Each structure stands twice: as structure tokens, then as C-alpha cells.
Amino acid sequence: MKKIAIIGRPNVGKSTLFNRLVGRRIALVHNQPGMTRDRREEQATLYGLTFLLTDTAGLADPDDSSLTKAMYQQTMMAVEDATVVLFVIDAREGCTPYDRELANVLRKAGKPILVIANKSEGGHEQFGIAEGIGLSLGEVIPFSSEHGIGMGDLYQALCPYFADEIAEEETDDSFEEEPAKEESERPKKPIQLAIVGRPNVGKSTLINKLIGENRLLTADMPGVTRDAISIDWTYKDTQIKLIDTAGIRRRSKVTASPEKLAILDTDRSIQFAEVAVLMIDATCPFEKQDLTIAQNLTSEGRAVVVALNKWDLVDDKTALLKELQETIETHLSQIKGVSLIPISAEKGKNLDRLMDAVLDIYRLWNKRISTGQLNKWLEYVLTAHPTPAVNGRRIKIKYMTQIKTRPPTFALFASQADELPTSYTRYLVNNLRKDFDLPGVPIRIQIRGSANPYDPKKK
Secondary structure (H helix, E strand, O other), X not given: OOEEEEEOOOOOOHHHHHHHHHOOOOOOOOOOOOOOOOOEEEEEEEOOEEEEEEEOOOOOOOOOOXXXXXXXXXXXHHHHHOOEEEEEEEOOOOOOHHHHHHHHHHHHHOOOEEEEEEOOOOOOHHHHHHHHHOOOOOOEEEOEOOOOEOHHHHXXXXXXXXXXXXXXXXXXXXXXXXXXXXXXXXXXXXXXXXXXXXOOOXXXXXXXXXXXXXXXXXXXXXXXXXXXXXXXXXXXXXXXXXXXXXXXXXXXXOOOHHHHHHHHHHHHHHHHOOEEEEEEEOOOOOOHHXXXXXXXXXXXXXXXXXXXXXXXXXXXHHHHHHHHHHHXXXXXXXXXXOOEEEOEOOOOEOHHHHHHHHHHHXXXXXXXXXXXXXXHHHHHHHHHOOOOEEOOEEOOEEXXXXXXXXXXXEEEEEOOHHHOOHHHHHHHHHHHHHXXXXXXXXXXXXXXXXXXXXXXXXX
């Protein structure tokens, strides 16, 4: 698939253009320069042209900062991989001296370049075209990412670079219907795996080590990652979409709006994830914020694996592991039995064990138990611990069935359903987890009762 990279100085509207072409508000957009740091890739379609679109950090002068240098290198890697480069300028401000310097850098790269004069709405079109022509890079397209103006012109400019694909479509006059694929032949969707945790615990380092390249920016400072970046990867023939997320601090400490946007993006990633690796710094484990993040994950119903990073820096490993297990048993009963995997992301230690735990918890998260098994089990647990009596009448549980997976969710039908105490529901969950081997998986039970025909309130 052909690749198109969006390049330009900070705050000219690259991420807005990216969102417009992808068709979704994925990349974070803010009037503060430098919101985008890592490069983000998503498939985009423009009037039938399908390509991989890359959003990049604003190209600023690579100063002595290691972070700025890394951002510059990531952007130039995107240019190197691209079939076509979209060089974005601000049609209102015109070309700055740094725009001209960037034009020289891109010219040396030897890639086809289209100049996008963004923000051309409101009478700025001619000025933007004139400024773009002055760069001597190639065709200039007046555009408005905010309002979607110029999409047709961009399509026409891109068509020559997709001539082989367009010709193939035009010559393919076959209208034969493809035979339906068997279930086993259909491609399986990749597992959505989010890496979450507090700032600076090693989330990006872990992903870089897993995929075997420096794909994400890392630095010895918190808050480097802002956008939630997804990367396709394969582990033991299993397709996985790795999602790097911004570090989550306590809400009371978050004041800057860019950080608020980053955390909202992380929350959105958690909602769409299936499994989450909660990364914890083993040198200062289980702070209150770690427990808050874990509770948010379980309330969303995500399958969770806990990765204890920087384990190589811990002295008394046995004592610490025991302490962490006790903390989880006490404070995170919703995921009792969750896997705690000591790792070193920087040195690449124990990462296979971590990913095996991810695959195991994903399988349990999708587990289904037959109604027959459930009701035989229910009869046993009710005999061992009968339901309490309310107003002289014992609550009667009639039957139980699993109504969904991801996470395992059960419906329990009972008389006086509203009176069944939470402690008894907890008893059922704990025994479900133990007897059906569901460690670390959030389990939900919905208590349902039948309507009382003699209740005047129901008439």
C-alpha cells in the first residue's frame, strides 16, 4: 500500500488534515504548537484512492534536546518511507524562513511533493497559492482542513501516483461473485492491546522492545507520549494492535489543556481495547494512582495483566512480589488472581512471559460456560451457602445463564431480586472465578426478577 506523509512546521494544521483524510478525529488537535510528537499511521481513502497516511511531529530546528532530535528523526523516517509528501504551509501567515529551510530539506530527500496551502478559506486562497509557488517544490493546492475545501483538487493531484492501481481497476471488468468464505478462512481481527500506566513507567520503551525498533519516542522525562499511537504487530501467529497511551496522572494534578486532551485520548483507547497491560514501576509500586487506573480498567470490563517494570532494579524480589499480590487481593477484588509479570522493558527481559499472559487472559475473557454447567454449579453453591431470608421469606434463586462474553456476564433470576445482598453476589463471583478457572477476569452478574402480578405499582 502506498504511503503519504504529512510534513510541515508546528501548528500549520497537519493533524487536522490527517483527521480530515482519515475521516475520524484520531489525532489530537490544539492551538498550542507541538501537540503531535510520535508519528501516527492510519489507512485513509480519498475518492477511491486507498493509502497509508502518516501524521508527523512539526519539524522544528533540531536543537540540543534529545526529544527534539528524536522527533526530527521520526519525521524524516516518515519522509523516507513515503510515496508522496504533503508539505503543509499556513496560507494566512504565508511562508516563514523556516518553511523555506524545510523546503530545502525535503527537496534533497528526492520525494514527490505536493504543497498544501492550508487555511485557505476566507479569501486567503490566492495568497496561499502565491506563497506556495515561491517554494519551487511542485503543485500547490489551496486547502482548508477545517472545512474540507480542496479535497477534489488533492485527489486530482494524487491520481498520477496511483496510476497503476487506477488502470488495474479500469481493466478489471469481472463481475463474478466471489464464493463465500468459510468461517476458518475469514481473517481474524487483531487483539486490541492497550499499554497503560502512570507517566514515565516505560510504556513506549516496552512497545519499542516488542516490535524490535525505535518506533516511539522515549526520554527520561514524563509526558513524552500524547497521542494514543497504534501499531500492528504479530506474536506467535496472533495479530495484535499495540496501543501506546499517554501516562495518566491524578485528575487534580492535570491543569494544562494538552494533557487533558491526551488523557481523554487514553480513556477512549481503553474503551476500545480488549486487553490492557497495566505497567507499574517496581521501584515505587502501587501508588494510589495505579489502583485508580486498575479500577477504571475493570469498570470498563477490560482484561488486565500487570507488568512490573524495572524489576532488575529491585533488591528483595520475593518480598516485593508477595506484598504486591496482597495489595491486589485487598484492593482489586474485581480482578482477583490477575497475572503479575516482572519485566525489564529496557533490557527486554520476560517479555515472552508477558505476552503469553496476555493471550491467556484474552482467551478467558472470551470464555463461555453452558447453561447446564452453570445450573449444576449453582445448585452446589446454594446448598453450601443458602441465600438469606428477607421478612421471613428466603430469597429463591431460580436459574442462571451466561448472556455475553468480553467480559463474562451472567444473568441470575431470583425472587425478591432487589433484596439479594451484595455480599452474596460477591460470594457467587468468587466461586465462579475459582470453579471455572477465571483468574484476573472481570465477572459481572446481573440480578433479575419476575414482575409480581399482585403489585399495584406494576399495574
